[in-house]
Amino acid sequence: MDVFKGYKNVPKEFMGSCVAIGNFDGMHLGHQELLKVAKKNAKKLVTHSLVYTFEPHPSQVLSGGKKLPLIFTKEQKIQSLENYGMSGAVFEPFNNDFAKISAEDFVNEILINSLKVAAIVVGENFTFGYKAKGNVKLLKQILAKKGVLLNIVSPILVSSSVCSSTFIRKFILQGEVEKASKMLSQPYLLAGVVVKGHGRGKKLNIPSANLKTNNELVPKNGVYATRVEIENDNKKYLGATNIGFKPTFNNNEELSIETHILDFAANIYGKKIKLSFLKKIRDEKRFSSSAELVKQINKDILTIKKVNY
Ligand SMILES: Cc1cc2nc3c(=O)[nH]c(=O)nc-3n(C[C@H](O)[C@H](O)[C@H](O)COP(=O)(O)O)c2cc1C
Ligand SMILES: Nc1ncnc2c1ncn2[C@@H]1O[C@H](COP(=O)(O)OP(=O)(O)O)[C@@H](O)[C@H]1O
Structure with missing residues (x-):
């Protein structure tokens, strides 16, 4: 073109x-x-x-x-x-x-x-x-x-609403990614590069890839089931993506978009990835300990395993 x-x-x-x-x-x-x-x-x-x-x-x-x-x-x-x-x-x-x-x-x-x-x-x-x-x-x-x-x-019309970019932006900002998917005919996607975080994920046994993206529209804070595509890897993976400020650690951190990729283990720092937002699972929460957070994330992973991707 x-x-x-x-x-x-x-x-x-x-x-x-x-x-x-x-x-x-x-x-x-x-x-x-x-x-x-x-x-x-x-x-x-x-x-x-x-x-x-x-x-x-x-x-x-x-x-x-x-x-x-x-x-x-x-x-x-x-x-x-x-x-x-x-x-x-x-x-x-x-x-x-x-x-x-x-x-x-x-x-x-x-x-x-x-x-x-x-x-x-x-x-x-x-x-x-x-x-x-x-x-x-x-x-x-x-x-x-x-x-x-x-x-x-x-x-x-999609579910009796006029298909429009304005509605789609609203749905994404409200975390209603499934409604956005229907109008887009595919899930909303964030693209970017994996950057380093604080290295806490590996210590908790749940490594999570931090996304740096140029996309302006970020879904509402919360935990999502995502489809993950990684540069030079033809497979598609399921992801557990958290968008938010990690209140459990209370460091006034910047907004982070991080994904634990299911059934995957490799260093992907610097690689391009794409996250397609399939379903919101829950809101981000402050847990009383990192052990409580890990327990919840393991439950999230079980929920996400049932999602089609
Ligand atoms: C699926 C998933 C759900 C998460 N949910 C929460 C949450 O509810 N509250 C929270 O404080 N942090 C949550 N986190 C963020 C973890 O605190 C974070 O992954 C961990 O601190 C590692 O961060 P790091 O990349 O800075 O090392 C979640 C992370 C993932 C991957
Ligand atoms: N299953 C996985 N999901 C996400 N990242 C993984 C996975 N396995 C290995 N990694 C690697 O681990 C990194 C995340 O580990 P983590 O301790 O959370 O570090 P950081 O805080 O730097 O993001 C990812 O950027 C990636 O390179």
């Missing part, structure tokens, strides 16, 4: 593409549908399927610095677009100047005159342009005059 920084850098070859527009944070079922439609159209019209997306996420510019934790890192978003078979992606630098472009100019100047789009695919609730004044009704009016195809994708 080719990645372009802004519409001005899109080469001639990609003019006349079928373009899906959106943020695609998390690539949930609704996003997947948009890409399917763009790809189908591209095949029919014998042209490229292109994604038009923004960087950073517009809310991070428009919310006056209040940062929205994103589901994907940029690398994960690119990988996902590639996995879904898109031929190109435009990452439009989003700043205060870009936000001032009117809805009409966005369609006429950028989509029609510059990108010479053949078809546009958006969700029913898509808004765009200065103060988000543009909507699908306006898009329809402008595109019809210019003979550009428009596909409006209806919201996808």
Whole structure:
């Protein structure tokens, strides 16, 4: 997949593409549908399927610095677009100047005159342009005059809720990872590198790999059943992951994300791992002794062994 920084850098070859527009944070079922439609159209019209997306996420510019934790890192978003078979992606630098472009100019100047789009695919609730004044009704009016195809994708419902990145973020922050999995069509995933901790885990006979991640959205503190993938190891493992501050040891530590990998024994410091969050088992607790904590973790492991992964 080719990645372009802004519409001005899109080469001639990609003019006349079928373009899906959106943020695609998390690539949930609704996003997947948009890409399917763009790809189908591209095949029919014998042209490229292109994604038009923004960087950073517009809310991070428009919310006056209040940062929205994103589901994907940029690398994960690119990988996902590639996995879904898109031929190109435009990452439009989003700043205060870009936000001032009117809805009409966005369609006429950028989509029609510059990108010479053949078809546009958006969700029913898509808004765009200065103060988000543009909507699908306006898009329809402008595109019809210019003979550009428009596909409006209806919201996808999951357990009677509209599938959306906002809901997914909320579920993850509340520890409801199974609900997030349903909308994402796969479990929420944290990726990163294993770093050193205090070395207490091995002493307690429960080594736990500490994750350093660039993912912004961290599930609510607690103990989770996870699926663990380790760099250069084709197997998938079950993990007992704790997210929190280890109150039993009361050292005002930083938030840690650590995983005891079941049926596994090897040094993996410095290795890349991925944790997929399958199920929350319990809240993090303060125990009166490390022996009590170990007893509980052994119970957690028995519970987690029953989880499908
Ligand atoms: C499955 C699991 C559950 C845990 N639950 C708790 C908990 O409820 N309370 C707590 O204080 N620490 C909990 N911990 C964190 C342990 O205190 C931690 O693994 C141990 O201190 C080793 O930390 P270290 O990496 O700093 O050496 C848990 C760890 C794991 C792997
Ligand atoms: N089953 C396992 N699960 C997690 N880590 C393991 C396992 N077996 C060995 N290890 C190794 O042990 C390290 C964790 O041991 P621990 O004493 O908790 O050290 P630290 O405090 O540095 O994380 C991991 O980073 C990994 O290299």
